[in-house]
Amino acid sequence: MSSVQRFFAVLTIATLCACMTFTCFAQQSNRLILINYQVDEQQHDYVARWQGKTLSVAAGQPKRVVIATLDWPPYIGSQQCQGGWLLHYMSAVLIEAGYNPEFRFLPWARAVRMVELGHADILAPEYEIEASAPSDVVIGDTRLQHLAMSVPFSHTPLHYFSAAKSQIKKSPTPDELPNYSVGVVRGYQNAPDVDKVLDSGKVVVQQAIDDAQNLDLLVNNRVNLIIGDPFVINTVAKRKGISTNLYSQLEPSIIEQQLYFALSKARPQWQTLQSDINTAIATLNNAQVDKQITAKIKQLCHQD
Secondary structure, eight states: OOHHHHHHHHHHHHHHHHHOSHHHHHHHHTTEEEEEEEETTEEEEEEEEEETTEEEEEOOOSEEEEEEEOOBTTTBOTTSGGGOHHHHHHHHHHHHTTEEEEEEEOOHHHHHHHHHTTSSSEEEEEOOOOTTOBOSSSTTOBGGGTEEEOOOOEEEEEEEEEETTOSOOSOOOGGGGGGSEEEEETTOOOOHHHHHHHTTTOSEEEEESSHHHHHHHHHTTSOSEEEEOHHHHHHHHHHHTOOGGGEEEOSSOSEEEEEEEEEETTSTTHHHHHHHHHHHHHHHHHTTHHHHHHHHHHHHHTOO
């Protein structure tokens, strides 16, 4: 029996004894997940509890940090098996940095607003933010006037997508974007050279609440192109019952986009938090914690 299986066996017995009823047991066990990883041959096991769309990790650390995040399957999501590997990895980073993380799942534009205004400590996962990218909250400001970036901790692909019957068969260059209408998720950064053009006013841009709505815009011929991560687009298509025959992933890719923690400059001691996170990322990289976590999630969620 693995350490993960042993933990859940003990947790199941303890929860059952505490509840004394099947209903209570089922409700409690379905809302608990284990965050575990190993650094320097030391095993770390922490219990995380769901309350609605908020996940709190009881790590026994002296400080709490609030992360505004989003449903971005298969990487992270309140309905994703085990919350997704990225939820576990970001939890491990913040625990290793000395904090009890609390993840609040929100529409991305609302998450951005919360962090820029200082109502949450961290926005994550975030793409690279182009230096002139305007704030979505404070008119006339740039986003980086309100957010500070960690070092990158992972990376994901970013592509254009067109409708399957479209005449667009390859990715446009940034200079060609004004020839098309483009669907984007409100509040997303995409790629610096692309965002410069999208923010210029020269492109017809349709904003969606999330990737699922953005895909709807495409397959219903509301836009010529959308921008997204192929794993995310294909996951939401499967969940919505949208055939992959209805859209095409265009090549070449836009960018292999790095992922960051974006820290609110409105929060006290954000520089300390930034330093703590950067140190923790280096520690976890050396221990290959990302590989540990992805292997565990594949096993628990029966992924290929």
